[in-house]
Amino acid sequence: MGEVDPAFIQEPEHRPRISYIEGEGFPLIDLAPLHSSNNVSAIEGLVKEVGKACKEWGFFQVINHGVPLEKRQKIDGDSRKFFEQSLEEKRKVRRTEKLVLGYYDTEHTKNVRDWKEVFDIAVEEPALIPSSPDPDDKEITELYNQWPEYPPELRETCQDYGQEMVKLARKLFELIALSLGLPADRFHSFFKDHSSYIRLNHYPPCPTPELALGVGRHKDGGALTILAQDDVGGLEVKRKDGEWIRVKPTPDAYIVNVGAIIQVWSNDKYESVEHRAMVNPEKERFSVPFFFNPAHYVMIKPLEELTNEQNPAKYRAYNWGKFTASKRRSNFQKLNVENLQISHFRISD
Ligand code: OGA
Ligand code: NI
Numbered sequence: 001m002g003e004v005d006p007a008f009i010q011e012p013e014h015r016p017r018i019s020y021i022e023g024e025g026f027p028l029i030d031l032a033p034l035h036s037s038n039n040v041s042a043i044e045g046l047v048k049e050v051g052k053a054c055k056e057w058g059f060f061q062v063i064n065h066g067v068p069l070e071k072r073q074k075i076d077g078d079s080r081k082f083f084e085q086s087l088e089e090k091r092k093v094r095r096t097e098k099l100v101l102g103y104y105d106t107e108h109t110k111n112v113r114d115w116k117e118v119f120d121i122a123v124e125e126p127a128l129i130p131s132s133p134d135p136d137d138k139e140i141t142e143l144y145n146q147w148p149e150y151p152p153e154l155r156e157t158c159q160d161y162g163q164e165m166v167k168l169a170r171k172l173f174e175l176i177a178l179s180l181g182l183p184a185d186r187f188h189s190f191f192k193d194h195s196s197y198i199r200l201n202h203y204p205p206c207p208t209p210e211l212a213l214g215v216g217r218h219k220d221g222g223a224l225t226i227l228a229q230d231d232v233g234g235l236e237v238k239r240k241d242g243e244w245i246r247v248k249p250t251p252d253a254y255i256v257n258v259g260a261i262i263q264v265w266s267n268d269k270y271e272s273v274e275h276r277a278m279v280n281p282e283k284e285r286f287s288v289p290f291f292f293n294p295a296h297y298v299m300i301k302p303l304e305e306l307t308n309e310q311n312p313a314k315y316r317a318y319n320w321g322k323f324t325a326s327k328r329r330s331n332f333q334k335l336n337v338e339n340l341q342i343s344h345f346r347i348s349d
Helices: 040-056 069-084 087-091 154-179 260-265 320-332
Strands: 028-030 059-063 102-104 117-122 127-130 140-143 197-203 215-218 224-229 235-238 244-246 254-258 275-277 285-292
Touching (some): 028 040, 040 154, 069 117, 069 224
Antiparallel strands (some): 117 197, 127 140, 215 275
């Protein structure tokens, strides 16, 4: 990735600014009350904070989340070991149109190439997904992870880490449900056969950080994302006033964001917010997002409890598996059409 291919160059209006605003009220939530015994008022306070952050930012950081630090250090270390290898080695576990999990260095976001390389791992194996985006095609494909020879422990590390992430995601969903006035377990059944995955991101140093992005502006299409970023920093979130805000790396914190599915379930009460990652001229950067996604057969639509005559459903129901199958196809290659978004299911009023 030495030379700067024009495929990486962002349109002028989407290029990052070299000076940036950091922090600026970005919510930091202490999850400690979740681990102490039955402190009802502390939990109520937490629910309010989560609700406010989801509404005002669509993003927040959490500390005292209960994920053991060693598990995070392990996956960070193994990710570095994997990406340090030659391109030839990494390409042995390359993603293809059939084997959609594994290594990949040509992802496009909004049809501009991202300055990054990634390794995708399904948390539950086999991962089940529809074979094609075609609604009449009922065939389901079983997906298996591809494991590199090095580092040999990567498989175990990812399995352990995935279980921790699922636990945290379920707890966060309980808080989100309560914040919407729903029973804490309201969302659990959607995730019974969840199709979540972990992505290892490596953003190499970039000679033209003012022209390219590690990942271009996008909204996460799943339910909830839990991201671990290293101390280099580069993640930017679009604040509701349109300003891009850099998220300050906080040691051992996780960054949580509302995905498109929560936006639909909540009928736009909580919106999925645009974000992007800047690259750095000297430093490489690593991040590990966990994408918490429902089972492929789940139909996504606004929850009945959150809609009524005054506030009718703003989206038509869509099938999660077909949605990802179609998105995956457009992420695989540069296309001249817009990627599938929940806005395609919006009911115009
Ligand atoms: C993503 C993402 C941001 C980052 O992979 O969806 O938004 O900081 N990553 O790596
Ligand atoms: Ni993202």
